[in-house]
Amino acid sequence: MSKISPLSGFPELLPAQRTVERDVIASLSRTFELHGFANIETRVVEPIDRLAKGGEVDKEIYVLQRLQAERHGGGPAPTAELGLHFDLTVPFARYVLEHAGHLEFPFRRFQIQPAWRGERPQEGRYRQFTQADVDIVGRDELPFHHDVEVMSVMVDALGRLPIPRVSFQFNNRKLIQGFYRGLGIDDVTDAIRVIDKLDKLPADEVAAMLVERVGTTPEQAQRCLELATIRVEDTSFVERVRALGVADDLLDEGLAELAEVVEACSAVAGDRVGVEANLRIARGLDYYTGTVVEVFMEGYEHLKSVGGGGRYDALASDGRTTYPGVGVSFGVSRTLIPLIADGVLSGSRPVPSAVLVALNAEEDRAASAAVAQGLRERDIACEVAPTPAKFGKQIRFADRRAIPYVWFVQADGPDEVRHQVKDIRTGEQVDADPATWTPPEADLRPGIVTTIPMPSTHTSTTEENQ
């Protein structure tokens, strides 16, 4: 009853760790905004029937109901009508339909919110997790160049984060579909599902399954495997696919699209992001119709994808109008929590204060508060020591919190006050004027400490974003 224990799958961060998450979210937001994407936040609940459309997802949905919900006519327990969203795409689709009259199309937005899923927790998989989505949605039509655009945005955004190198692995559903069709395979979706087992089963077993389960000939199965094992960092996959000798219009279209995506993303990817065409990427969800992508993080491949997305020609539809879209999502929790746990990322301090103003005696609190106020007027976060303890203890108070500076206000004669500020990391203590002294930019705010070598060092920023 009294002892509290953690709830599996619902991670909570300590203050210093939270600064990491906030900085990452702020960085992502800034990049998305640099590309002209507006932010929205959708409600966290949706009607159950809208969420459960897929059918099988039911058990993953957390339902919401009031404790004192009315029981109509003394009947059985009230039926749940609301559920917590399990991704940001379904709510976004609803949002587009609901507000279509007030939106400008193509509509570009980003969304960074938690989602809930009732699955068994594991490293990188939580019951509550934060996701960052960027999408572009059109009305009736959405030109292909937006595929290129939205993928480039995420490449740019992840390239700016202080995380291990990530790799974008692209494919295209038209390419797969066209290839299979040209090969004479009817059940493309089933074949894709089998091919998807390639990382768990050896190639010959997958081939056997294609023959048995999908009903392909051994030759067809062989071709499928040849296609699926093509993985290159440039557009040379085009010739390699052509060399397999399958002819189909849709295949040609897919090849052209994939080549364009790979080329454009490579152009914006710096050293910190890899871009590849990987022709066995399929993505389970069957609403994808063109570009598909999965993102992996170096050294953390066991987390599976840390991001993914693609093109869907019918994200939403109200019967008269359909809204095609293309988007990618990045798993903020999935990526950050393991990195924080491994010590790859940490916060520089658990408090925002850059300065602790020491307190001489309780009667002098006003004097210390005045110094603090002066610093705050110049946007320097600070706090006054809680008690007039010995200076050693006050310094230790700051040290525990990794507050870099301690400010001393000392009487230096009848009407003289002497102000001094001490950098407790170096021990250096100098006279300072509370009206003008400013710490170096790097000490102003808590930031991310990373063991990842970063080319440019602008990782610390703190912006409100919730």
Added chain:
RNA sequence: GUGGGUAUAGCUCAGCUGGUAGAGCGCCGCCUUGUGGUGGCGGAUGUCGCGGGUUCGAGUCCCGUUACUCACCCCA
């Protein structure tokens, strides 16, 4: 949903074949009459996850239960 592991101090863990609970780190105090980090000395802390059983006696053995955790499935 399926299978394995674990549950002892704030943290990491030890505790052999049952005999009234320990280490390291951390924390607090003093050495240090106001300027920390190193060093020395001293100190505090546990319903041994919960319930039941066996026993003179259970942290230890048995059963149950809950939670956490890892793997599978699946996904961000």
